[in-house]
Amino acid sequence: MKKYVIIGGGIAGVSCIEGIRSVDPDGEITLISAEPVSNYGRPLIS
Ligand SMILES: Cc1cc2nc3c(=O)[nH]c(=O)nc-3n(C[C@H](O)[C@H](O)[C@H](O)COP(=O)(O)OP(=O)(O)OC[C@H]3O[C@@H](n4cnc5c(N)ncnc54)[C@H](O)[C@@H]3O)c2cc1C
Incomplete structure (x- = not known):
């Protein structure tokens, strides 16, 4: 199995x-993320 x-x-x-x-x-x-919140799409913010 690949990692x-x-x-x-x-x-x-x-x-x-x-x-x-x-x-x-x-x-x-x-998945390693620096975000303090769950994943989100930035384009959807606006
Ligand atoms: C308010 C707003 C509205 C936007 N609206 C539009 C739009 O309408 N249409 C459009 O095409 N584009 C829009 N954009 C631009 C669009 O959001 C970006 O082009 C797009 O998010 C880039 O995606 P990305 O995954 O390359 O980078 P990012 O979305 O910046 O994601 C990079 C991720 O890596 C993480 N990270 C950074 N450094 C580290 C580290 N050292 N270790 C771990 N994790 C790390 C960050 O926390 C982030 O979650 C908008 C941007 C903003 C801010």
Whole structure:
């Protein structure tokens, strides 16, 4: 099983995870983010 580490929970990081999941349903994904809150899309703020 592959292991992935994604740094940054913005749209790039989340899109990367979606891309990985679309081809690897079993890989272990660790997301490291500096955000003090849960993931969110900044473009949606406005
Ligand atoms: C208020 C606002 C409105 C916007 N509206 C639009 C819009 O309408 N349309 C549009 O196209 N774009 C818009 N943008 C721009 C858009 O948000 C960015 O282009 C987009 O978020 C970039 O995505 P990203 O994942 O590359 O970076 P980011 O969204 O900046 O995500 C990077 C992530 O990495 C994390 N990070 C940073 N350093 C570290 C570290 N050392 N360790 C761990 N994690 C770290 C951050 O906490 C963050 O979660 C808007 C931006 C803002 C602020």
